[in-house]
Amino acid sequence: MRNLLQFIYRYHFFLLFVLLFTLAMVLNASRQHYKQAFIWHSANTFSATLFQVRANLASYFHLRHVNQRLLEENAKLLDRLEENFVVAEDTTRIYYDSLSQRRYTYTHADIIQNSVTRRNNHITLNKGRDHGVLPDMGVITPYGVVGVVKAVSSNFSLVNSLLHSETMVSVKIEKNGHIGSLQWNGENYRIVEMAYIPPHVELEEGDTVVTSGFSTIFPENIPVGEIIDWKIRRGETFYTAKVKLHLDFNNLAHVYIVKNLMQEEQEELENHASPDI
Template sequence: MRNLFRFIYRHNFFFLFLLLEALAIALTASYQHYHQSFFFNSANILTGRVYTVADNLGSYLSLRQENKLLAEENTHLLNMVKDNFLITDQDEFVKEDSLYRRRYHYMNARVINNSVNRRNNYFTLDKGRAQGIGPDMGVITTRGIAGLIVTASENFSVGMSLLHTDFQLSVMIKKDGNIGSLRWEGGNYRQAHMSYIPPHIELNRGDTVVTSGFSTIFPEGILIGTISDWEIRRGETFYTATVDLALDYNTLAEVYIVSNLLREEQQELEGSVIPGN
């Protein structure tokens, strides 16, 4: 036993290396349990504060552009206000009934940290559990999908960007409703790829791609981008289309967090039919 200790002590450099490396790899490989391992991320008190201060300084530089985007959005919303429409059918009346059920709820938040140049990109938001934000909520902007909340602390939350290896999104071509799967394949952060488009579909440059309603996280019809190119890849039988993303992820600032209020019910029901879903 003493010899063993002496051996370890003599080679302490090597054994300490093994120990620390194993610890680091274990922390990394516990990715599946990301929700539990939120001590070392940008949502904790110290790192969140630092990013808030840095963002406060940096946000002045983009005020003009932000104002322009907000004005555009205001115009868009004003156009949807009821007062803009003439009432044509005087016989119509409103009744309180159960015809409408709220399905999606929106909150706004600010991106205080963000990246686009890694293979797996994340962003940090300035709202957290205290404001009702939790894992698996969607993060969208007026120009597209930003990502998905993976973990939240009291006042901050971290989202997995669409620019991430593990982010796959069910999308459809707006004009004919054909469904495909969108994934960012690295490289240019302004382009992603939509796969599994049946080859009999006629594609055109400029076709709009929006979210399909198959996701339990994002509402249907959110703009993603436009198709710029397509091909049948070697060994595949479906088209893979290059999609120019409408959202510039490098200028992400104001976002909306969308929560699907009926998500659990849907998943529970689906889980009872398809085991392991």
């Protein structure tokens, strides 16, 4: 016993290091289970409140920019109003189908914590379970896809940004409808990669990439970015294209959270029909 104590006393520096390091690694490993780890994230009340204060202050400096964007969005929506159209032929009448169902609803949220420098970037939003936000909802702006909600607390939610190795978005090329999958390679935060484009597809610089609407998370036709370069990598049979994002993740402040009202139904059918996958 005395020897043991002596041993511990002699090597206490090393032993304490091993102990604390193991503890850190265990915490790190539990990162995968977001819900258990949630207390450590900035969505916990203390640091989230601090970030909210900072975000409030910082938002004043972006007001001009934000107003500009709002004006553009407004103009776009006004453009679609019914009053803008005259009926060209009076023999046909348009009836709105009362059976049509609503598929997506939108909630707006402010970003209170964001990063672009890490390999896996997270965003914290100031809306949570109390506002109807649930995991696996999409986060967008009219200028592009932002990410997917990963975990929620009662007033905040944690989003896996598009700049995260686990985020994959199903997209298509607007002009010909060919689909591919969008993922970030961790280098430049303005550029993401669109993979699995068949080699017979004719690509051009400046082709617009939009969401495909195939996943249950994002609505169709949200513009994402434009193609700037493409090639077939060694050992692969598909094109991988570089897509320059319309969205600058570094000055994001306001986003919309998308709720797909038919998500459950679609997923249930797809899982039911293909049990092998």
